[in-house]
Amino acid sequence: MLSRFKLDPFVVALALTVLLAIAWPAPGVTDGPLHADKAASYGVAFIFILYGLSLAPEHLWKSAGRWRVHLVVQCATFTLFPVIILVAHPLMVRIMSQDMVTGFFFLAALPSTVSSSVAMTSLARGNVPVAIFNASISSLIGVFVTPLLMAWYLHATGGQLALQDVIIKLVLLVMLPVGFGQLLRPLLGPFVSRHKTVARIADRAVILAIVYNSFCDSIAGGV
Template sequence: MQQKQTPSALDRLKELLARAGFDWFLGALIGMILLAYLWPAPGVQEGPLSLGELANYGVSLIFFFYGLRLSPEKLQAGLSSWRLHLVVQFSTFLLFPLLALPWHALFKGGSNELLWLGTFYLAALPSTVSSSVVMVSIAGGNIPAAIFNASISSLIGIFVTPLWMGLFLSASTEGFDIWQVMGKLVLQVLLPVVLGIVLHRYWGAFAEKHRQKLRYFDQSIILLIVYTSFCESFARNMFRGYSIPDLLLLGLTMICLFFLVYGIIHLISRMLGFKREDRITALFCGSKKSLVHGTVMSKVLFPDANMVGIMLLPIMIYHALQLLAASVIAQSMARKAGVAAEGE
């Protein structure tokens, strides 16, 4: 009888990355940027059926389907761990921006100020949903609390993200009106979410059954937004003056930011005496940022379409690096938990 071959560490890591969303999508994102560079014309055309307008409609559908899958019962079940929720939301909406703020003086008025603004936009975004829950599940954390935090973070971000960005965009960007932006977000994002939640009891099971197909739809809209955004930027030479070392430095900054936040959350969780499951949830939910929200909200937040491509660079780089780093950490935690269980 032939023995079953034990998967190698590399095979396990590949499987883990695939479960977390580190798959064809990241390659497709790079492909969209390359396509925008080679063929920007379709992305800059205007009209009721232009690619940009289709992306706008897609944004509302993404948040409608998100609300449709949002179970009020699951949210209610996660309410009890209030200290854990405070730590995660503090990290997501206060710690990240406060870590980025002091660097503004260094880049203000320079050629890399837009890259800093994109980094601050990343810092002001809500936490990601699916990959956070996946990582918490793999590492053996508090899954109901992870679902609650990831979901409530998305709703809070609709209001908090534009408020943070308004501190700088209102002063540096013509045509930025915080109340107008909030109105657009309410109509294009919040209203579809609320409508989806209201209809959850009727279509929630259908949305959950077709979750994977809806995820492909979400990813398609994100790819369309990335393509049109970079078309605008490339067509108007917005990346002129940015070198490869600039982008490498940005990548290094993103990974340092991830581990800095991760370390601070770990310290806070220890100080508050969180049990292992809650500490894992705090670490993975509090250190992640949502590419989905970053991409779709950029359509509303930034009146100057030319700058959107640059604004999305930090979140795209952070998204890739956070998946890689968090996957390795989750695998290590799962392995240690397994060893500990065997020793009992």
């Protein structure tokens, strides 16, 4: 039975990345020697260029029209997960501090990151066009909904929100790369289709860079 058990190499790589960040966080912190944060950002843009190259426009339009899927995803993101925390709230406040419970609610109210959503969908061989559409919409909706949920939860109004920066980052890292990839699709699309391993390796490398940078920042910050 054990002989049939096989660890996914990517899971092993994730574990090793976390251990490396714990043991040696200095190189991977934001603005550190390795500039892991910049590598992750550029890597995300590169991934979406590859997605743009590999996605047929008709599939994107078809995905945009699948409103039932989008409704389920958005409701799960901004309704189901916060409700789960609210239901568990009486138990949670007994075993942890209120600040930690607030952190869990904040986590539940956040949309998933675009890069992780799309990359994980790709790794699972799911519907990447639908993932791109939903991840992008979730990020935009989250700009407005997450502060409202937190304001309601804390019974207070939120502070200033850098909405412009969020939109600019979404456009630069997601929309423009996908559009650029679509423009290059007639020229490079067949090549990418024949070398899908490149996109898969890029997905995993970017995820590892994001994980390493995040854990390095957390360890360096004493979290």
